[in-house]
Amino acid sequence: MNFFDNHKKLFITALASFVGLTVIVAILPAMNNQKNNAPLPNAVPLSEEAFLGKQSFIANGCVSCHTQQVRNVDMDKVWGSRPGIAADYAGITRTDFWRNTATLMGTERTGPDLTNVGTRQGSQAWNLLHLYQPRAVVEKSIMPAYPWLFEVKNEVEPGEVEVIVPDAFRKGVNGKIIAKKEALYLVAYLQSLKQAALPDGKAPAEFLYKKEQKPVADGKNGSLNLPDGEMLYVKNCASCHQANGEGLKGAFPPLKGSPVVMSDDLELYVKIIMLGYDAREEFAVMNAVGTDNKLSPEEVTAIINYEKTSWGNNAKTVTPEEVKKIMDFIKLTAEK
């Protein structure tokens, strides 16, 4: 064909087809998307510290392994209470003159999704130790350690945060391990990662590909229709208190033989799970794990019963009804 024997005509046709399709599938949707979406009214803008922390997050390429997107499929339910929507990202603009927008949605989940990590794991002490040496808190983790975000000093000066590191992970370190500003910023950023609630009356999109919920019978306490306590423990508690229930010395208290776990004072126990705890100097502050993760009375019961009957603990188990009563009471006082 003569038409294609003319190099100008041929290459202009090819280029025009490509550019035309580019406009349709990339440029117009992108422009449309950024024009028609605004941040949610409930979204909290990044604080100055969290903003600096985000710079660190970008610089260290954390997005290589951590996504920040909750897909509208059932398996992503663990990463957030609702699927992500365009408005969640609408407030993110160009980082600076040199660098592009960082929505940090990511394409690899070598590590967990971080969309809601501020809610799921809000503890500063845990996050700092985890950054210093992930394997100190999560034995099987393959995350890189970031010791250069910390320094070793002889004295802790006011305003500084010391990180209590188990002996096995501080070989060759003489002195106290102090978090540098960069580490604190990074943790502030991680703590700020929370899914914003939709405006009142707006129902979130549904999670697709639903899995049939089958309550697992927990043979140990004999009560049927309770979720799997061990799995819930691993998901919600083990990163601090460890899978063996022994905690980490100087940071997270053991549950094995713990007086709170063993006693019959269920009210204190449920309160700690739901609202957090900061009564003991020698340990880090515990976050409101139960409330943050929206644990149901059945789930709390399953966790309590698992803790009461594991690692040699041998205390009387409880029923969901008892726990529910206390949780209702906690909710009531919180509302007042």
Added chain:
Amino acid sequence: MEPKNIFSESGIILTLILILIPVIIASVIVIIRAYATIKYYLKKKELEKFNESLARLSPEEIKKLEKRKRELEFALSNNELGGVAPPGDVKGLIHNVSEVGAIRFVAQKKKSQPRPHIEPDLTKLILWYLGCATFWLLFGTTIGEYLGIKFVAPDADHFSWLSFGRLRPVHTNAVFWGWASLAMLGLAYYVVPRVSNVPIASIRTGYRSLVLINVSVIAGSICLMAGINNGGGEYREYIWPVMTLFGIGVFISLRNFFKTIARRTTKEIYVSNWYIISAMMFLLVIAVVAYWPSLQTGLGETIIQGYYMHQGVGMWFMLFNLGLMYYFLPQQLNKPIYSYSLGILAFWAQILFYTLIGTHHFIFSAIPWWLQTVAIVGSAGMIIPVVAGTTNFLMTFKGSWSKLSGSYTLPFYLIGIIFYFTGSLQGTAEAFRFTNLVWHFTDFTVAHSHLTMYGIISFMLWGFIYTIVPRLTGKEPPQVAVGAHFWLALIGLLFYTFPLMYGSTLRGLLWMEGKPFIESVELMAPYWLWRAIGGSLMWLSHIVFAYNLYVMIRKKKEIVIPTSAIDILKAKEELDKQTVTI
């Protein structure tokens, strides 16, 4: 996902097929044996009858048979035409005589073709491109190898510049923009002028382009390790000033090629140049769109990212390599491409479908549902150009399969073509919504990108390099070393990808079950180890490749002991001359 539907799960179906294959084969064998037994008995009956008739033969009949026997036994003495004189090669037609002087451990392959005339200046430019590309291959994959080790030994080092998140983009960008891009451009400096039948418009421009791209990759790698990156979009990690250098580099080479094609002495534009010029134009479009600041707020960034990362691989690397293949494959097989028009169909189909598929990296995310569907449809449409291209290449191979065993370059071509088919169609399968559930976010994607960027692109490039460098320099690599390169790379790639795909499938299923995340990390440990082992083999093969390239281009003259009659006489003549002057 209910257990009663277990037989609709592809994994189960696959397992069943795998079990059924030997069962079916066994039944076929049984049937064949039974048939043979029955036939045996029938024949035996027939023989008995025949023996009876044999006893009743008349003398005439026997005479007739004996006459026929003599006729059948007639034979030539085999020297009716040749006579009995000793053999000789009066016209000098016999070359490349392969004599067995010692035990041969590896099969001897065909030598490279004699060198066509290429300007020495152009030769030098091409060798510079290929040399730089090989450096980036070694650099990029050394880093990749180290990253693979870090999955097994996360505390291998604690330097910020070498931490995983910073090194990963150094690896991907160095092999993309350093290795593959420079190798492709270098080869294009050979192909574009040749198929246009004119010299290249400007050699100097070629060097400028080479310098710009090298500077871009050096600066980019340093920036990334120092923690300066563009914000996290894959393959878009270089900040805009760095990527601009790369873009200018490609742009000036594009103009150079365009001018060359404009001066061509052929009427048609050979299809290679369709692909090559388009790939370069499209890359520039892609880069401008990807770095254009006003499209990047919020999810706009993600939509552009999906478009960019896939057009980068599909419209730059793949399109460019297909163009090179349309030149090198027919040339290596010494026959025309099977169907020119199939190549052109694939060209337009690739533009139509590939451009649409970018967002299939963000299925189920917050980008518009219709856009995701378009991407999935486009991914399915990719079957057309992929099948067209593969058919074209394989049909060109048809009838020349015997050349495969005698060539050290063609195996690279064939593996490239096979992975072009399987790797690309795997991409289509991965884009479907259900497979996304299982495989998205896992290392399946990593395996896929290695099957394609390595299995297709790198294997093709190696084939092309082994084809032209001996022609440019007149020196061939040791055939054993080329074989070692080929097998290490191929086996390494299989060790790398297969365990990773298997493990990732298990990981995806674990996630779907809602098991604690850390269990899925533990599960991957052995597969990550396999990946590191496979990666090591691949890395070793690159060292062998670098050595081969060195052998092919080193300046030092070898000591040649003359073997042919011409050379021996020439040497004698020169020796005599020297003795005369003394």
